[in-house]
Amino acid sequence: MSIYQNFKNSFVKRIPIIQQRLTQLQLEISARRYMKTLLAKKDLPKLSAEEIKEAKSYFKSRGYNLKNTYWHRYYKGINGEFHKNYVPYDIFNPRINPMLNQRRQWPALLDKNLTYHLFREFNQPKRIVQNINGFYYINDEIVDLQEAINACGSIESKLIIKPTIDTGRGKMVNTFSVINSKTTYKDYSIEKLFRLYGKDFVVQEFLEQSDVLKSLNPSSLNTLRIVSYLNNEGVHILSSVLRVGKLGSSTDNFSTGGLFCGILHDGTLKGKGYNPKGEVVTEASTGVSLAGCKIPNYAKVQEMVKSMHHVVPYFKIIAWDIGINKDDFPYLIEYNTHKLGIDLQIADGPLLGGFTDEILALALKKS
Known part of the structure; x- marks a missing residue:
């Protein structure tokens, strides 16, 4: 095996260690x-x-x-x-x-x-609607946007909506109710509230x-x-x-x-x-x-x-x-x-x- 190949193999093996140390230093x-x-x-x-x-x-x-x-x-x-x-x-x-x-x-x-x-x-709190990578789910079945909107609109009790990825410190965790097709969150429609969160979120019944x-x-x-x-x-x-x-x-x-x-x-x-x-x-x-x-x-x-x-x-x-x-x-x-x-x-x-x-x-x- 050539000197170059030995050096390359040795360097490649050390890459994960170097990455770990750099991550530790950054943290x-x-x-x-x-x-x-x-x-x-x-x-x-x-x-x-x-x-x-x-x-x-x-x-x-x-x-x-x-x-x-x-x-x-x-x-x-x-x-x-x-x-x-x-x-x-x-x-x-x-x-x-x-x-x-x-x-x-x-x-x-x-x-x-x-x-x-x-x-x-x-x-766990009852899930009403989940959004996973842009797909809406109800009870583990994919549904369309309107079905997701209807599911939330049919709930008379208080709901909570929150992101499911990259969360922390209560960021974008909001409670709301639906009254006459409008949410109590800034008077948004359910669809507008969904758009605010984009994808990867969950709507649950408030415990x-x-x-x-x-x-x-x-x-x-x-x-x-x-x-x-x-x-x-x-x-x-x-x-x-x-x-x-x-x-x-x-x-x-x-x-x-x-x-x-x-x-x-x-x-x-x-x-x-x-x-x-x-x-x-x-x-x-x-x-x-x-x-x-x-x-x-x-x-x-x-x-x-x-x-x-x-x-x-x-x-x-x-x-x-x-x-x-x-x-x-x-x-x-x-x-x-x-x-x-x-x-x-x-x-x-x-x-x-x-x-x-x-x-x-x-x-x-x-x-």
């Missing part, structure tokens, strides 16, 4: 830029020299170079609690997530239209939620964000928070003005919630106190999450959004493996909990 830079911008907007106290040393030593002893303590400062600055094992975005996104979750599975398996097939054995969660904010579906981890021993719950929307908002996202509050093992809220301004809140915008509020059927929620995780073992860490219906049964709203939203550490402590060492070691081993 690290993006994460740090995001946090530096966030810190610049807030007047948060700096960590002590001892806290900085403790955090860096912790990660160094586990094979990681903690290049900054931006996230430790941000989380402590809001909740007043320092933990050396807070997981920063610039370690989680480029190092942990790609190593534990198969990146090649993300584009297909995260299409929210597919969840009705993947998780068919579990409760009538539990009285307990409705009392915290009736305008949004308030959901549980539960992070689970799959290993050889089974599925483990790493973190659990309740997300509550801002009064009048149709989404419960933290980024759109909502709040989140940690959940104890028995389903009781921790009592202190946090909003995007970095403020500690003890009650929802409706005036209902968070302290003493208990998630209905929480044991069933955990059981459901553990059962669902076995369906998609390609992903070892998953963030699940779970709603509770008016009869207190859990419903899958969506699941996330790419954008997990790890800022829930503010409300529930270090993301990886008692499995931090195991997961950090696993990410290094696979990389």
Whole structure:
């Protein structure tokens, strides 16, 4: 074999490694830029020299170079609690997530239209119309535009429409009703609303939620964000928070003005919630106190999450959004493996909990 051929073969083999490193570098830079911008907007106290040393030593002893303590400062600055094992975005996104979750599975398996097939054995909001790559579907059968319009027009209750690909942060998630062939969304016709979304979206019946969660904010579906981890021993719950929307908002996202509050093992809220301004809140915008509020059927929620995780073992860490219906049964709203939203550490402590060492070691081993 010629010297040229040897060099070519060696170079080709290294291309995936080079691509991986470049992707990691890009994610690290993006994460740090995001946090530096966030810190610049807030007047948060700096960590002590001892806290900085403790955090860096912790990660160094586990094979990681903690290049900054931006996230430790941000989380402590809001909740007043320092933990050396807070997981920063610039370690989680480029190092942990790609190593534990198969990146090649993300584009297909995260299409929210597919969840009705993947998780068919579990409760989900009733689908009215799906648009998949420009084709309209009702009950898994292709229909024309007019049939899709008629299906939505025949529903008297509130509906919700949302994209099914490249979603996040509540973007383009809207609730509406149909009155005299017009939607309550900007008085659009159903066809005009469909055109706004283009393709790859779903229209669902709005889930009538539990009285307990409705009392915290009736305008949004308030959901549980539960992070689970799959290993050889089974599925483990790493973190659990309740997300509550801002009064009048149709989404419960933290980024759109909502709040989140940690959940104890028995389903009781921790009592202190946090909003995007970095403020500690003890009650929802409706005036209902968070302290003493208990998630209905929480044991069933955990059981459901553990059962669902076995369906998609390609992903070892998953963030699940779970709603509770008016009869207190859990419903899958969506699941996330790419954008997990790890800022829930503010409300529930270090993301990886008692499995931090195991997961950090696993990410290094696979990389």
